[in-house]
Amino acid sequence: MNQLIGYLSEGEQxxxxxxxxxxxxxxxxxxLETITxxxxxxxxxxxxxxxxxxxxDGIAEVDVTVDAMPTGTEGTPTATKGxxxxxxVNVTPSVTNVAGYIAGGTKTGTAVTVSASELDxxxxxxxxxxxxxxxxxxxxxxxxxxxxxxxxxxxxxxDNGALVAQTAHxxxxxxxxxxxxxxxxxxxxxxxxxADLVAANIKKDVEIFGVTGSYEGGGGSGSIEHGxxxxxxxxxxxxxxxxxxxxxxxxxxxxxxxxxLGTAAMILMIYQGSYGVGTNNGGTSTGTLGSGQGxxxxxxxxxxxxxxxxxxxxxxxxxxxxxTYHWFAW
Amino acid sequence: MRYYKQIESDYIIAIGTGLGGTEITEVEYNEILTxxxxxxxxxxxxxxxLKTDLTWxxxxxxxxxxxxxxxxxxxxxxxxxDPE
Numbered sequence: 001m002n003q004l005i006g007y008l009s010e011g012e013q014x015x016x017x018x019x020x021x022x023x024x025x026x027x028x029x030x031x032l033e034t035i036t037x038x039x040x041x042x043x044x045x046x047x048x049x050x051x052x053x054x055x056x057d058g059i060a061e062v063d064v065t066v067d068a069m070p071t072g073t074e075g076t077p078t079a080t081k082g083x084x085x086x087x088x089v090n091v092t093p094s095v096t097n098v099a100g101y102i103a104g105g106t107k108t109g110t111a112v113t114v115s116a117s118e119l120d121x122x123x124x125x126x127x128x129x130x131x132x133x134x135x136x137x138x139x140x141x142x143x144x145x146x147x148x149x150x151x152x153x154x155x156x157x158x159d160n161g162a163l164v165a166q167t168a169h170x171x172x173x174x175x176x177x178x179x180x181x182x183x184x185x186x187x188x189x190x191x192x193x194x195a196d197l198v199a200a201n202i203k204k205d206v207e208i209f210g211v212t213g214s215y216e217g218g219g220g221s222g223s224i225e226h227g228x229x230x231x232x233x234x235x236x237x238x239x240x241x242x243x244x245x246x247x248x249x250x251x252x253x254x255x256x257x258x259x260x261l262g263t264a265a266m267i268l269m270i271y272q273g274s275y276g277v278g279t280n281n282g283g284t285s286t287g288t289l290g291s292g293q294g295x296x297x298x299x300x301x302x303x304x305x306x307x308x309x310x311x312x313x314x315x316x317x318x319x320x321x322x323x324t325y326h327w328f329a330w
Numbered sequence: 331m332r333y334y335k336q337i338e339s340d341y342i343i344a345i346g347t348g349l350g351g352t353e354i355t356e357v358e359y360n361e362i363l364t365x366x367x368x369x370x371x372x373x374x375x376x377x378x379x380l381k382t383d384l385t386w387x388x389x390x391x392x393x394x395x396x397x398x399x400x401x402x403x404x405x406x407x408x409x410x411x412d413p414e
Contacts, residue, residue, distance in 0.1 A: 200332075226348070227346060227347050227348025227349070228347045229336075229345065229347075230345050230363065230366055231343060231344045232362075232379065233341075233377060233380070234377065235344065240349075321366075
């Protein structure tokens with residue numbers, strides 16, 4: 001049954017026309033829409049309000065399609081490892097410095113990129129020999145120490161590659177030229193000395209090993225020795241000593257003495273042998289200078305003149321105080 | 331050159347060059363020689379001895395009976411004759 005429901009006010013007249021829409025499902029008029037919906041099942045409830053699109057008076061039909069649920073067994077998913085094929089990957093070198101492998105010092109803090117020329121490479125083998133050896137540029141260095149030593153090796157030397165103790169001894173005798181002594185196996189050297197290496201045995205002004213000679217004699221017959229003495233008081237006797245034993249002559253002369261001036265002077269001359277005042281008596285010579293003069297004796301390197309007289313006061317030709325006497329012996 | 335002084339009983343009786351005595355330096359030799367050159371004048375009965383401290387000590391002695399020989403005596407000695 002169609003039914004019009006409405007209200008008119010008093011005096012109001014109903015106008016227009018009234019179209020009774022077709023009764024849904026009843027074969028009446030109107031435009032109805034058929035709507036198709038597809039849903040994929042999820043784990044949550046899905047709700048949608050469906051309304052007719054514009055231009056439709058109602059919905060004639062809604063077709064709902066729900067996708068099929070995946071099949072399987074509930075539980076922990078499983079997978080099967082497959083084969084991974086080789087791949088080519090382009091890599092930009094990025095090197096974090098490890099001390100000692102990058103030349104030019106340590107680079108710290110962040111990753112650094114180094115070129116090949118900056119990298120140490122290779123291994124160098126060296127043998128310790130006491131000298132500094134350049135190992136720059138090598139990533140690794142093998143050092144070989146050939147031998148090790150202990151306190152017991154103190155003082156030992158290497159001889160033909162073996163460590164041996166020094167046991168030899170060498171004497172060095174000075175010669176006219178320098179000598180170089182191999183001290184490798186010598187634990188001691190002795191440079192010989194000679195007690196005769198004294199100034200008196202060396203010719204005057206000649207230096208031998210730092211000793212300057214003072215000897216002025218000739219060392220044989222014909223050489224003349226000279227000396228002086230100056231008594232501080234009148235002396236009855238005085239002895240002079242020559243460096244080498246003289247056998248022939250000794251002369252005493254007062255300093256400043258001159259024959260031509262005829263001054264009072266004392267000169268004693270002893271000539272052993274041919275003439276007068278001296279005689280030779282088996283190594284000890286005694287010369288008589290004349291009555292009241294004195295005697296000259298010789299013993300070894302010594303010549304002694306002793307004035308005559310039992311006391312100094314009674315002596316004549318005694319050595320005079322303050323007078324310098326020169327003597328010559330040969 | 332070697333220099334020496336000859337000492338007897340704390341007195342320097344002589345100095346010299348060559349061997350003998352106690353070796354001294356040239357400086358000391360010259361010092362003593364200067365002292366000797368300035369010896370006080372002796373008299374007929376007194377003389378002076380040089381002590382090791384380089385001071386002179388006076389002493390008495392017998393008169394010197396014999397003067398120095400003159401040139402003729404010396405020549406006589408040289409020729410082996412008796413100068414007396």
